[in-house]
Amino acid sequence: MVVFTQILGYAARQVPRNYLRGLFVDSLRLHVKGGTGGMGLPRFGGIGGRGGHVYLVAKEGENLKNLASKLKAHKLVAGAGGNSSQIQLLGKLGEDMTIPVPPGVSVISDQGVKLGELNEPGSKLIVAKGGIGGCRETGFSGQKGEALHIHLDLKLIADACLVGFPNAGKSTLLKAVSRASPKIASYPFTTLRPHIGLIEYKDLRQISIADLPGLIEGAHINIGMGHRFLKHVERTKLMLIVVDIQGFRLSPKHVPRNCFETIVLLNKELELYKPDLLNMPAILVINKMDTENAREKLNEIKPLIKEYERNLATVSDEIRPEKAFVFEAILSVALREKNVDEIKLLKEKVRIVLDLLAEKEVRQTEEFSDSELIKKLKEESMQRIPTLV
Structure with missing residues (x-):
């Protein structure tokens, strides 16, 4: 009886675990x-x-x-x-x-x-x-x-944010392009709180980028991090949609999704939370190209991604969104290899897209209708941004 009391007393005095105190x-x-x-x-x-x-x-x-x-x-x-x-x-x-x-x-x-x-x-x-x-x-x-x-x-204010399911490589990407030091591991839900890093360029330009906790299916109805994650997307100008070329499966109870279905599901979650978010420009980053059969899987989904909006008809009604992402650039990367050229290219793409957005804001005052302006900027962006790497 005395021992039992001592155990209870010890439990009452226990200090909360560090990861909970640091949330x-x-x-x-x-x-x-x-x-x-x-x-x-x-x-x-x-x-x-x-x-x-x-x-x-x-x-x-x-x-x-x-x-x-x-x-x-x-x-x-x-x-x-x-x-x-x-x-x-x-x-x-x-x-x-x-x-x-x-x-x-x-x-x-x-x-x-x-x-x-x-x-x-x-x-x-x-x-x-x-x-x-x-x-x-x-x-x-x-x-x-x-x-x-x-x-x-x-709601965090950043120029760009990383959107993706757990373990897609968002924290690795942030660490690669900035000086931020987020926790990185090969298991889901490593990121329990947002991290913000700064991408720095040689001409002293700085762009802030936020790594947010991974989404899961049902985030729009506040499952998992839910609204605590999604609300931060609203204060950014650009989304980096980060997906694993191998696809995603949260647990044995969940349906496995291939890479294309993962993109579509992220699209659906954002649409269900707030459809206006899909008006935001996005860069698709297909990550983990250093994994097994990655190149073959990329070749399979390339046609689907190039005609993304049209190919939404190929997925089930359950995950099909009504409005599609608008991808300003599509990149395939293997950030685990510390590939300097790929990191440099990604940083350039982020800057170009944000510069185009700034141009659009300035040129709204010129004598263009909104549709003409969008068409003109699209033409310019196509010249400056490759469709798929």
Whole structure:
């Protein structure tokens, strides 16, 4: 009996495993309350000070995990306004509370109302107003400040993101093209939190690229990482669809998918989550070309990929999307071999596509209809980007 008690005591004191303590935090719920207004002074018509406001301010280097660790309780109250007095008829304003948050945060109330976004460093949003000070209209009684629960929902901002199923080689790709050091292993779900790397070019241009946790079938209905993954895609300009030439199978309970079906299934998952994501340009990266029979399998799917939209009719209704990916470039790579030429080519493709997007934004002001502009840019991109390597 004594031994059993000791074991229970030990279990209660156990420290959580490191990988659980280090998980990326991209959502946080807070209770915020504006300060109460100060009391007025009826005898002299004195007005109480307004209660302090609660602000959120976007600041580089901040993250929600650190914010949560700094808060003893997730309840934040601004300062109360000062009371009116014979010496100071206008009460002192309550002290505002300013909460630093990372750029890319959306602020949503418990009722689902979007209060605002903080995308740029230095941007500021008031989330709870202080109560007005006591005056004639309020019977000289200070009013309570606004009080509400808010959700801070972080969406990473990057130029490009890596989209694919577990173990497709996304982390290997990120490490190859940037200085990031994500965890890499030959088993699924190595990436449990997003990583962002910087691709650096000789002319000092930098492009940020995010490696996100792998999707699984059903991610659109929040299975697996679900929406915690997919929401980050929305804040990027370019998707790199990374697939294993050998295909994908999550477990013995799941249907095995060949490489082409894997691409189609990723297409379907993104469409079911948010169809607008398929308007985003994409580069298809067929990875692990150093594995067995990879070249033969690539030759089998080449015709299907070249006429991707038309060949969607060949897959089952269960996974067939209504809208197809638009691939700006298609590459086959073997990143495990540290192939310098392939890495260089991939980096060039990412830059070219992003440059074309920037050109499109600038040239929207010129006298082109949208369809003419897209056609013109497509012609230029075909000259600068090979279809398949």
